[in-house]
Amino acid sequence: MSDERRRGRQRPPARDRSAQHRSAQRPSERARRTDPARLTAYTVMREVAQGAYANLALPKLLREKRIHGRDAGFATELVYGATRLSGLYDTLAARAADRPVDRIDPRVLDTIRLGAHQVLSMRVPTHAAVDETVALARQVNGAGAAGFVNAVMRRISERSLDEWLEVVTADVADPTEALAIRTSHPLWVVKALRAALIGHGRAVVDTAEAELAALLASDNAAAKVALAARPGLASVAELVEAGAEASTTSPVGAVLPEGDPGAIPAVREGRAAVQDEGSQLLALAIATAEMGESALTGERWLDLCAGPGGKAGLLASIAVQRRIPFVANEVNEHRAQLVQQTLAAASAAAREAGTTIEVRHGDGREIGELSPAAYTRVLIDAPCTGLGALRRRPEARWRRSPGDVATLATLQRELLASGIEATRSGGVIGYATCSPHLNETKFVVQDVIKKRDDVELEDARPLFRDAAGAPLPDLGDGPYVQLWPHVHGTDAMFLALLRKR
Numbered sequence: 468m469s470d471e472r473r474r475g476r477q478r479p480p481a482r483d484r485s486a487q488h489r490s491a492q493r494p495s496e497r498a499r500r501t502d503p504a505r506l507t508a509y510t511v512m513r514e515v516a517q518g519a520y521a522n523l524a525l526p527k528l529l530r531e532k533r534i535h536g537r538d539a540g541f542a543t544e545l546v547y548g549a550t551r552l553s554g555l556y557d558t559l560a561a562r563a564a565d566r567p568v569d570r571i572d573p574r575v576l577d578t579i580r581l582g583a584h585q586v587l588s589m590r591v592p593t594h595a596a597v598d599e600t601v602a603l604a605r606q607v608n609g610a611g612a613a614g615f616v617n618a619v620m621r622r623i624s625e626r627s628l629d630e631w632l633e634v635v636t637a638d639v640a641d642p643t644e645a646l647a648i649r650t651s652h653p654l655w656v657v658k659a660l661r662a663a664l665i666g667h668g669r670a671v672v673d674t675a676e677a678e679l680a681a682l683l684a685s686d687n688a689a690a691k692v693a694l695a696a697r698p699g700l701a702s703v704a705e706l707v708e709a710g711a712e713a714s715t716t717s718p719v720g721a722v723l724p725e726g727d728p729g730a731i732p733a734v735r736e737g738r739a740a741v742q743d744e745g746s747q748l749l750a751l752a753i754a755t756a757e758m759g760e761s762a763l764t765g766e767r768w769l770d771l772c773a774g775p776g777g778k779a780g781l782l783a784s785i786a787v788q789r790r791i792p793f794v795a796n797e798v799n800e801h802r803a804q805l806v807q808q809t810l811a812a813a814s815a816a817a818r819e820a821g822t823t824i825e826v827r828h829g830d831g832r833e834i835g836e837l838s839p840a841a842y843t844r845v846l847i848d849a850p851c852t853g854l855g856a857l858r859r860r861p862e863a864r865w866r867r868s869p870g871d872v873a874t875l876a877t878l879q880r881e882l883l884a885s886g887i888e889a890t891r892s893g894g895v896i897g898y899a900t901c902s903p904h905l906n907e908t909k910f911v912v913q914d915v916i917k918k919r920d921d922v923e924l925e926d927a928r929p930l931f932r933d934a935a936g937a938p939l940p941d942l943g944d945g946p947y948v949q950l951w952p953h954v955h956g957t958d959a960m961f962l963a964l965l966r967k968r
């Protein structure tokens with residue numbers, strides 16, 4: 468939690484400097500409107516409540532409202548922080564309002580979440596945070612609600628975050644439940660992540676609590692903006708020239724300390740892309756895995772679940788360099804279009820090189836039967852709960868449920884089986900998720916391969932090399948690779964590497 472607070476210390480918009488003066492005024496005389504950054508944050512919170520994704524809705528609205536620089540950073544921290552920590556802030560709101568949270572209007576609750584985040588986890592002076600939250604409430608929730616928000620905010624601001632955490636966990640005997648409250652994660656997610664840390668060999672029972680606390684803290688910290696230079700289309704040097712810093716984790720990566728990645732020409736032109744460094748390493752691992760002799764000629768690569776096209780972008784550009792035809796498949800039409808767009812630069816390079824990139828719109832479960840043994844490298848980046856990318860998707864932890872794991876596990880098995888069918892003898896298959904949940908990772912792979920004798924599990928760990936070419940440490944017991952945000956600074960990506968006999 469202290470990590471969250473340290474990283475969340477965005478400077479507030481300039482108008483907060485006049486808040487000291489305003490706090491001496493009577494509430495009826497105070498500002499009736501808040502600033503555009505807070506209003507934008509509120510609007511995005513409401514969109515997220517209707518099903519939008521914060522990481523898509525926020526940049527769009529910031530662009531529309533022409534909010535840039537420090538104010539954009541402030542709005543981003545507000546939305547991400549208030550959304551991630553909404554479970555905790557709702558508990559505090561209920562205490563402060565002396566009523567169950569489901570008896571607080573959801574629109575008013577969003578205003579309180581934003582206010583609580585400013586007071587408890589950001590550097591905004593308390594009086595400014597309370598005044599601005601009341602001004603926002605008056606503007607978007609109405610005058611009656613503003614009085615309620617004022618009372619709730621004043622009670623919340625009577626204690627520091629640490630003091631509140633003591634209060635709300637005082638009667639909680641179970642340490643895992645207390646950790647879930649403190650770090651604002653659903654209990655089932657905390658339990659699943661604890662099991663994953665042990666099951667992937669990252670922790671033993673004695674070290675699990677400390678590892679878990681570090682992992683959950685990293686879920687609440689702002690993730691850096693990572694960029695990938697697509698081989699043959701852009702270089703890390705070009706990204707560095709544009710203001711990024713070369714990644715130490717990924718050979719094709721760079722990290723953007725500040726600014727809009729869309730302003731970098733290579734990103735705008737699809738020659739580079741925003742992409743987690745773990746995803747970059749994973750795509751590079753698939754491209755470099757050793758194949759059996761029978762797969763070395765007439766190569767053809769497949770990304771079975773490609774949308775929106777991040778890993779396909781890296782794989783396709785490498786395939787073009789090697790003059791290998793590449794197929795990206797996606798079941799969702801809109802996402803298939805996104806793949807088409809992100810592969811536009813690689814597709815142009817493919818035409819020039821006399822090779823092909825095809826974007827296919829269809830169900831990956833059918834490809835094994837439609838095109839048996841047609842591909843030499845196959846990536847199955849399966850749809851999953853995304854429990855490994857919670858820091859980038861602030862609302863995800865509240866949207867997912869344990870039932871999703873069971874539904875997805877069936878689809879994951881079917882996609883993996885189809886991918887194996889589509890692979891030629893000697894070819895390699897990568898099964899990946901951005902979740903470390905055991906039921907989506909190891910158990911899927913073990914279950915599928917125990918019913919087959921045409922595939923063997925390979926050690927994926929030697930394929931993970933950092934920017935200097937050194938083996939990436941702490942990848943688990945193998946043969947799988949499991950990355951962790953608190954260890955590698957990447958999303959918690961999982962990879963199983965298989966070879967077709």
Ligand SMILES: C[S@@+](CC[C@H](N)C(=O)[O-])C[C@H]1O[C@@H](n2cnc3c(N)ncnc32)[C@H](O)[C@@H]1O
Nearest residue numbers: 772773774775776777778798799830831848850
């Ligand atoms: C984890 S995402 C893939 C991310 C992608 N590889 C990237 O790096 O950008 C999983 C994708 O699988 C797609 N999907 C879900 N069911 C599918 C199916 N039956 N066949 C093919 N794709 C499917 C989803 O729409 C989603 O775009």
